[in-house]
Amino acid sequence: MLGFNREILGLQPSRSMTFMAKAKQLRAQDPEVVDLSGGEPDFDTPQKIRDELYRQVAAGYTHYTVGAGLPELRERIVKKLKEENGCDYPAEGIVVTPGGKFAIYLAVRTFVDAGDEVMYLEPAWVSYPSIIEASGGRPVPVRLSHSDNYRITLEQLEQHVTDRTKMLIINYPNNPTGRALSRVEADALEQFLLRHPGLMLLSDEVYERILYTGNENISMGSYASVASRVITMNGFSKSVAMTGWRVGYLATTPEIGAVMYKLFQHTITCVSGFIQKAATVALDCTEEIEEMRRRYERRRDMFVEGLNAIDGVHCALPQGAFYAWVRFDIPGMGSEAVCDYILKEAKVVGVPGVAYGTDDSCVRFSFATAEEDLERALIQIRAAMERVKK
Numbered sequence: 001m002l003g004f005n006r007e008i009l010g011l012q013p014s015r016s017m018t019f020m021a022k023a024k025q026l027r028a029q030d031p032e033v034v035d036l037s038g039g040e041p042d043f044d045t046p047q048k049i050r051d052e053l054y055r056q057v058a059a060g061y062t063h064y065t066v067g068a069g070l071p072e073l074r075e076r077i078v079k080k081l082k083e084e085n086g087c088d089y090p091a092e093g094i095v096v097t098p099g100g101k102f103a104i105y106l107a108v109r110t111f112v113d114a115g116d117e118v119m120y121l122e123p124a125w126v127s128y129p130s131i132i133e134a135s136g137g138r139p140v141p142v143r144l145s146h147s148d149n150y151r152i153t154l155e156q157l158e159q160h161v162t163d164r165t166k167m168l169i170i171n172y173p174n175n176p177t178g179r180a181l182s183r184v185e186a187d188a189l190e191q192f193l194l195r196h197p198g199l200m201l202l203s204d205e206v207y208e209r210i211l212y213t214g215n216e217n218i219s220m221g222s223y224a225s226v227a228s229r230v231i232t233m234n235g236f237s238k239s240v241a242m243t244g245w246r247v248g249y250l251a252t253t254p255e256i257g258a259v260m261y262k263l264f265q266h267t268i269t270c271v272s273g274f275i276q277k278a279a280t281v282a283l284d285c286t287e288e289i290e291e292m293r294r295r296y297e298r299r300r301d302m303f304v305e306g307l308n309a310i311d312g313v314h315c316a317l318p319q320g321a322f323y324a325w326v327r328f329d330i331p332g333m334g335s336e337a338v339c340d341y342i343l344k345e346a347k348v349v350g351v352p353g354v355a356y357g358t359d360d361s362c363v364r365f366s367f368a369t370a371e372e373d374l375e376r377a378l379i380q381i382r383a384a385m386e387r388v389k390k
């Protein structure tokens, strides 16, 4: 018997990655399959960013870099957070990581001792509980309710706090529900932090640049009263179509950044210099980002309207991110059974709500997909739902 680490051995495989792999396989076997399972923009990384990478590699900028990020990238992130998010983080508090996922791990690992509790809001991105477990912590889900439009209340948060609670993780715009954080909820979070001075808030804002008309982004790091305990995490994967580049960042105080850097130094050394140079350019790709956002918005409008026109299918209009969180009323079927039915009868691949910790019979479909695929998915789902009633 091999003596594996208990926490690592106990981890569940990432359900979203399992679904993506399954969907790719199904599509290779049957081209009629529409894959809406992925969490990945279908757009190319903007040309300017790719050009910068080629330029840097051609110039031989291929060695180790020193520190928690290149000075120009850290400075550019500070400027972005100040101008776009109203946050006041210093450059010494910026840690550039190989992807947002690792940033979350680094933040959780830096604070959690064995047995400490980390709260997170459900439905939740699939990796939070596993990252908490891999850090020796105990995941504490706070289940928000579908019928209440996944509203956060102070009372609910209070019900889950114990003297072992170290951190709360939030994610807005939300994967999978598409909800943006409201001002009332942000104020409740501020109150919650003020009541619990030992608690950290990790704010995952990877979809922050993908917000639809009429919605504003609220970064908890902009609340001066609690800013020193808000770690803001963001990345380039979603907003600039850079999933494969693996670059993200954390913004925090210099004191916390220095502790994170201890683990960083001994695990990843640095993020590739040429990638960091390209990421610096990415922060200036305002027009390209806006063009992608507009395209997502058109797809959202078309797809969600089409879904709601089908009997037994309900989807609230997402305020941000690129997911439709869709409830199917099929008697006797939970989200996994619904997903299997939609796959078999409509040849459309989604991710069952149960992967996000809920039992709401919801399925997540990504609309970061070509318009013609979304139109085909609607036709096929409609036909499958008509058959269900017979």
Ligand SMILES: Cc1ncc(COP(=O)(O)O)c(C=O)c1O
Residues within 6 Å of the ligand: 039, 099, 100, 101, 102, 125, 171, 175, 204, 206, 235, 236, 237, 243, 247, 248
């Ligand atoms: C809510 C959320 N946070 C973090 C990530 C991680 O993104 P990345 O590691 O590609 O930066 C994802 C990716 O799916 C996500 O959906």
